[in-house]
Amino acid sequence: MSDYGTLESRVRRKSLLSKVCKAEDCIKYFKNGMNLMWSGFTPAGYPKEVPIALADYVEANNLQGKLRFNLFVGASTGAETEDRWATLDMIDRRWPYQTGKNIAKGINTGRIRMGDKHLGVFAQDAGYGFYTENGRYDIGIVEVSAINEDCGLALTTSCGIVAETLHLCDKIIIEVNTGQPSFEGMHDIHIQQKPPYRQPLLITKANSRIGTPYVPCDPDKIVAIVESKRRDKGRAFSEMDDTSEAIAGHIMEFFQHEIKKGRLPENLLPIQSGVGSIANAVIGGLAKGPFHNLSVYTEVLQDTMLDFFDGGNLLYASSCSLSLSEDPGFPRFFDNWDKYFSKITLRPLSISNNPEPIRRLGCIAMNTPVEFDIYGHANSTLVGGTRMINGLGGSGDFLRNGYLKIMHSPSVRPTKTD
Template identity: 65%
Template sequence: MSISHSTVSSDSLTSRIAKKSLLSKVCSVQDTLKFFQDGQSLGWSGFTPVGYPKEVPVALADYVERTGKKMKFDLFIGASVGAETEDRWAKLKMINRRWPYQTGKNIAHGINTGEIDMGDLHLCNFASNLLFGFFTKNKGGKLDIGIIEVTEILEDGGLVLAGSVGVAEEICQIADKLIIEVNTTIPSYKGLHDIVRDEKPPFRRPYLISRVDDRIGTIHIPVDSDKIVAIVESKKSDKGRALSDPDALSEKIADNILDFFEMEVKAGRMPRNLLPLQSGVGNIANAVVGGLAKGKFTNVDVWTEVLQDTMLDFFDSGKLNFASATSLSLSEKGVERFHSKFQEYSKKICLRPQQITNNAEMIRRLGVVGMNTPVEIDMYGHANSTLVGGTRMINGLGGSNDFLRNCYISIMHCPSSRPTKKDPTGITCVVPKVTHVDHTEHDLDVIVTEQGLADLRGLSPKKRALEIINNCAHPDYKPILKDYLHQATNYCLAKKAAHEPHLLQKVYKMVDNLDKNGTMKIDKW
C-alpha cells in the first residue's frame, strides 16, 4: 500500500524528520489501524503520564467503541500513561495483560475484578525482563508493535524522544513493527536525553556514571528504520498530573526530613551538599522538594525517577545543581513553565532510560538518599506500597524498591493516620504487620510521619518497634500498638521464639475492625 504523504504531512512535521526517506512512511492516524489485531502484544513509550503515544491509542479506542469489535491487547509501558489512553482502553475492555504500573479508575477496577491480568515488578527489572523476552516467551520474546512518541527524527533515523524515556529503547529493540508519533506541539527535546542501549548478559558492561550529570549514551534511540511502518503527527498534549499545594501535614513531614539531613551532615555522615536525592511520586514528595527549595542546603544534586513541579522551584532557587530522571512528570502548568525557560532548565536536566535511573548500580555508587510514600508500614519496618488491605491493587510498586533497596539512606514518609468516613483517624499507617510486603525490614533505614522520625539503622526488630511506635505512630494508636508488642513479646518469649514477636492469629484484627466498623481502633487484642 502506498500513501501520499503530502496529504498528511504538515510543514511542522516535515521539519522534524531529517531522514527524508522516512517521509514515505508518514500517514494519517486512521491508516495505522490496519496494523492492529486482537491478541497482539504492544509496547508504548511513556512514563507517569508523559511522552506516551496519544493519537494512535485514541483512534484505536474510537474505532473499537464505534465498531464494537473485540480487540484486546497485552500492554507493556514503562509506567502509567494518560487516562485518555490506558484507562479508556480498560473501560472498552481492550486490555488483556498490563505490566508494570498503571493509573485510572477503570483500569484499577478491571484489575481488581479479575478482568485485567496485571503484573507488578520493580521498574528496573521490568525493563530488563522485557528485553530478555520473559513477558512474551510464547512469541519468541518479541512485541508485535511498539508505539513511540518522539519530538524529532534525526538524519540517521535516530529517534529524539519527548518528555520521558521509560522503556522506549527496549521496545525499539524487541518490537517487530514501530509506529512513530511525532509531537509537534512541543519543541524538539534534542540533547535532553542520554540513551544507553541495554545488552543481554553476558554482554553487559559497566555504566561509567559516577556523577549525576555524567553522560554515557546517545541523544537519540538508534533504530532500524525498516521496522518503522508508520509515522503520524501528534497534536495532542500530555495529560500531566496537577499536585495540590503542600498542606500542613506534608510540610511537617518535610521539616522532619530536613532536620534529619542536618543532623546527618553534622555527624559527618553526609556531605554539606547532601548526597543525590531521589524523591517519589505524590504530594509529600512534592512538599519535601518544596522544602529543599526554601531550605539551607545548596549545590544539591538529584538522581530520581520523575521530576515533579516543585523541582522547577528548586532549580529557580539556585540550590539545585543538576537533576537526572526518566520523566518530566510535570503538570500542564509545569510544562508551560519548563518550555518558557527551556534553554536554562534543559542544561541542568538529563532524561535517561528507567533501567539506568532505577539501576542498583548507580543508586549504590552515587549514594542516593531515597524517599517514598507507602500505603502502610509496620512496627518492624516492613512497608506495603501496592495493595490496600493486602489484596486491592492501587497503582503498582513503581521504582520504590529499586531505590529503597539500594540507597545510602532509604526513607519512607507517610501520614501517621488516614481518615475514614466514620473516623478522622480511622486508619493507622503504622500497623503491627503490613497486609502485604513490598519492602522488607532489611531495606528501610528511616520512617517519617508528621509525628516524628524513627532512625532504624543498627536496631534489632524489638528496638525498631519501640522507635517506630514512639516516634511515628498517631497518639490514638500508640496504646494499641504497644499493647500488641507487649502481648506478642510475652507470648513468643514463652515459646523461646521471640526474635520478632507476633500474635499471628490476631495480627490482622484491626483490618477486620476497619472492614466492619470503619475504624482500626480496637478495644483489645
C-alpha cells in the same frame, strides 16, 4: 504548520516521509491478542494519537471486549489512553504499573491481568524477552521529538523502555510531536548488552553522560509515522498542607543532624524522590531549605523541581521522565526553556533505576508507601494485601540500593475507609 516547526523539519531522514499517515490509517495493523509496547513513563512521553484512534474505532464499532491487547509500558500513561482503553475492555494483560480508576477497577475485578514488578527489574527482564512466549512483541508505538538522518530517535518527555521497544517489536509506529518544542539533546541513551557481555555503567555524578542523545531504530521496521500535537496530561498535586510541611521539616532536620555527625556532606548526596503530593512537598521543602549545590538522581521530575532550580539550590537533575502537570507545570517549563533544559538529563528506565549507579552515587531515597505494619514493613502496592492501586513502581529500586532510605507518610489515615 506548528509553532514549533513542521513535521518535515522534524523528520530529517527524508525517505521516512513516504510513511506519513493519519492515526486512523494505522488501525489495520492491530489484531486481537497482540502484544504491544509503548513509550512513556508516568503521564510523560506516551503515544496519544494512535491509542486514541484505536479507542474511537472500538467505541464506534461496538468492539468492546473483541479487540484486546497485552500492554507493556515503562510505567503509567495518560488517562485518555490506557484508562479509556480499560473502560472499552481493550486490555487483557498490563505490565508493570498503571494509574486510573477504570484500569484499577478492571484489575481488581479480574478482567485485566496485571503483572506487578519493580520498574527497574521490569525494564531489564523485558530486554531479556521474559514476558512473551517468543520474547518478541508485535507493535511498538513511540512518541518522538525528531528523527535524525541516521534514523536515530530523539524522544520527548521520557525515555521509559523505548530502547527495548525498538529492539523487540516487529513493527514500529512513530508519533512525531510537533505541538511542543523538540527535546532533542536532553536524553542520554545507553543500551546495555545481555550477560555475559554487559559492561559497567560509568555514571559517577548525577549529570554524567555515557551514551548518545538518540535511540537507534531500524528504518525497515517503521510502518507508519503520525504527526501529533497533543501534550502530556500530567497530574497536578495538592499544595503543601500542615502535615506534608511537617514531614518536610522533619526530613530537613534529619539531614542537618547527619551533616553535623559527618555522615552526609554539606551538599548532601543525590536526591531521589517518588511520585505524589507528599514527595512533591518534600522537594518543595528542600527548595526552601538551607542546603545548596544539590543534585537529583531519580526516576520522575515533578513541578516542585522547578522551584528547586529557581531557588538556586539545585545544580542539575537526572531522571527517566519529566512528569510535570499539564498546568501550570509544562507551560512554566516551556516559558523558561533555556533556564531548565541544560540542567536535566533523561535516561532509559534500565539506567535510571539500575542498582549500580544508585549505589555508587549514594542516593538519598525518599518515597511514600500505602501503609506500614507494626514491624516496620512497608506496603507500596496493595491495600489490605489484595486491592491494587497502581503497582510497586520504582521506589523499591532506590530503597533497596540507596545510601539513606526514607519512607514518608502521615501517621494515620484521614478516615477509616480511605
